[in-house]
Amino acid sequence: MKDKISNILEDVKKFNAENLDQLEAFRIKYLSKKGIVTGLFSDFKNVAPEQRKEMGQLMNGLKNAVQEKIISLKEGLEKTTESVNKPDLTLPAEATLGSRHPLSIVRNEIIDIFACIGFTVSEGPEIEDDFHNFSALNFPADHPARDMQDTFFIEKDPDIALRTHTSSVQVRVMENTTPPIRTISPGRVFRNEAISARAHCIFHQVEGLYVDTDVSFADLKQTLYYFAKELFGEKTKTRFRPSYFPFTEPSAEMDISCNICGGSGCNICKYSGWVEILGCGMVDPNVLDSCGIDSDKYTGFAFGMGIERITMLKYQINDLRLFFENDVRFLNQFKSTI
Ligand code: DAH
Numbered sequence: 001m002k003d004k005i006s007n008i009l010e011d012v013k014k015f016n017a018e019n020l021d022q023l024e025a026f027r028i029k030y031l032s033k034k035g036i037v038t039g040l041f042s043d044f045k046n047v048a049p050e051q052r053k054e055m056g057q058l059m060n061g062l063k064n065a066v067q068e069k070i071i072s073l074k075e076g077l078e079k080t081t082e083s084v085n086k087p088d089l090t091l092p093a094e095a096t097l098g099s100r101h102p103l104s105i106v107r108n109e110i111i112d113i114f115a116c117i118g119f120t121v122s123e124g125p126e127i128e129d130d131f132h133n134f135s136a137l138n139f140p141a142d143h144p145a146r147d148m149q150d151t152f153f154i155e156k157d158p159d160i161a162l163r164t165h166t167s168s169v170q171v172r173v174m175e176n177t178t179p180p181i182r183t184i185s186p187g188r189v190f191r192n193e194a195i196s197a198r199a200h201c202i203f204h205q206v207e208g209l210y211v212d213t214d215v216s217f218a219d220l221k222q223t224l225y226y227f228a229k230e231l232f233g234e235k236t237k238t239r240f241r242p243s244y245f246p247f248t249e250p251s252a253e254m255d256i257s258c259n260i261c262g263g264s265g266c267n268i269c270k271y272s273g274w275v276e277i278l279g280c281g282m283v284d285p286n287v288l289d290s291c292g293i294d295s296d297k298y299t300g301f302a303f304g305m306g307i308e309r310i311t312m313l314k315y316q317i318n319d320l321r322l323f324f325e326n327d328v329r330f331l332n333q334f335k336s337t338i
Contacts, residue, residue: 001047005058008036012065017073020081026073030066037063103204103323105336106311107186110206112338113230114184117223119208122183124169126190130159132168136290137247152190152201162190166207167247170283170302173209174291179298180212186307197319204307209283211293211300217250217282220301224254224280232259232314239274248281248302259313268313275313278305 012030017023030037040059047055100108111121124132134146144150145164152162169185185207193199210219221240228238237257245251255276258269265271280303285295308320315334317323322330 001043001051001055002058005040005055005062008040009062009065012062012069015069017077020074020077023070023073023077027066027070031063037066099331099334100336100338101323101331102311102315102317102334103307105334105338106314107204107206107307108336108338109231110227110307110310111184111186113227114208116230117182117226119182119184119210122169122173122185123187124163124166124172124185126163126188127154128161128163128168130161132171133161133163133165136171136287137167138284138286138290139246143246148192150191150193152192163187164191165189165304166205167302167304169207170209171287171291174211174288174293179293179300180210181300182210182212184208195321197321200308200320200324202324203320206305206307208280208303209300210302211283211288211298213298215282215299215301217301220280220282220303223301224278224303228254228256228277231310232256235262237263240280243279243281245279245281247284247287248279249284251279251281254278254280254303256313260316268316268318277310277313278303280304 015026017026029035032038037059040062044052044055044059115121130146133151134143139145146159151164154160154162166185166187166189169187170183173181173183173185187205187207188202189205190202193201195201208223210223225238228236235257236259239255240252241255243251243253253276255274257263258266258273258275260266260268261273263273265273269275280301283300283302288295288298288300308323311317311323312320
C-alpha cells in the first residue's frame with residue numbers, strides 16, 4: 001500500500017493541465033466518490049492497526065497534494081484565460097465613423113429649407129397638459145382624439161399626457177410671443193397605436209406656424225409649394241384637398257406627385273400618382289384667442305407633417321419599424337453632411 005501511495009503521488013506531481021476541462025477530469029479521477037484517493041480512504045479499515053498511523057499520514061499527504069495541485073493549476077489557467085479575453089487598452093481605436101439617422105437627416109433638411117425663408121426652430125415639452133395638447137387647439141371636450149385609445153395619459157384630473165402631436169408647441173409659442181411669428185417645431189410625439197409597417201406608438205412630426213397681419217391662404221400655398229420642391233425636387237407637383245382639423249379653418253391636406261413613379265402610378269401611391277404629406281390650414285380664430293393673440297388683428301397659417309412618412313417617401317423605405325430597430329446595416333446606408 002505504501003508503494004501504491006507513493007506511485008500515485010508521483011503521478012499527481014507530474015500532472016499538468018492545458019485547460020480547465022482537463023483539470024476537472026483530474027479532480028474527478030482522484031477526489032470524486034469513486035476517485036482514487038477516496039478509494040484509498042475506504043480501504044483504510046483493512047490496514048493493520050500498527051501501520052495505521054503511518055498510512056494515515058501518507059494518505060492525508062496525498063490528498064493534500066492533489067488539492068494543492070488543483071488550486072495552483074486553476075490559478076494559472078484562470079490568469080491566462082483572463083489575459084486572452086481582456087481588451088488591450090494600448091491598441092489604437094478602430095476608426096469607424098458613425099452615420100446620421102435618416103430621420104435626423106430629413107429633420108435637418110426640413111429645418112434648413114424653412115430657415116431660408118425666415119422660420120426659426122422652437123421646441124416644447126413631450127409631457128403636456130390638456131390645455132396645450134387639446135383645449136387651446138379647439139378640440140371639443142368629447143373629441144375622439146382625447147380618448148384613452150389614442151392618448152397615453154400619465155395623470156387624470158387634471159389630464160397630463162404624452163403629447164399626441166407637435167401642434168401643442170404652436171400654442172406655447174403663441175402664448176409667449178407677440179406676432180409676427182414664423183416658426184417650425186420638430187419633435188417626438190406619442191399615440192397608443194399598434195406597431196406595424198405603417199404605424200408606431202412613437203414617431204416624429206414637424207409643426208409650422210406663421211402669424212402676422214394679413215396672412216392668407218395664398219401665403220400658405222406658396223410656402224408649401226416652395227417646401228415640396230426644395231425637399232423632393234423641382235419637378236414635384238402639389239395639390240391641396242379640403243380637409244378638417246379642429247384648429248384650422250379652412251383646413252386642407254397637401255399631396256405631392258408620387259416621387260417613386262413620377263405620377264404614372266405605382267403601389268406606393270396606390271396607382272393614384274399622388275401621396276399625402278401634410279395637413280394644414282388657416283389658424284382658427286378661436287385658437288388665436290385662446291393663446292392671447294387678437295384674432296381681429298392677426299391671421300395665421302399652420303401645417304404639420306410626419307417625418308417618418310416623408311423619410312419613407314424620400315428614401316423609398318417600406319417599413320416604418322426600421323427607423324427604431326437601429327440595425328447598423330440599415331443605418332450605414334445613410335450619409336449626410338447636415
Ligand atoms: N396635428 C396634426 C396631426 O397630428 C397635423 C396638423 C394638421 C398640424 C393641420 C397642423 C395643421 O398645424 O394645420 O395629425
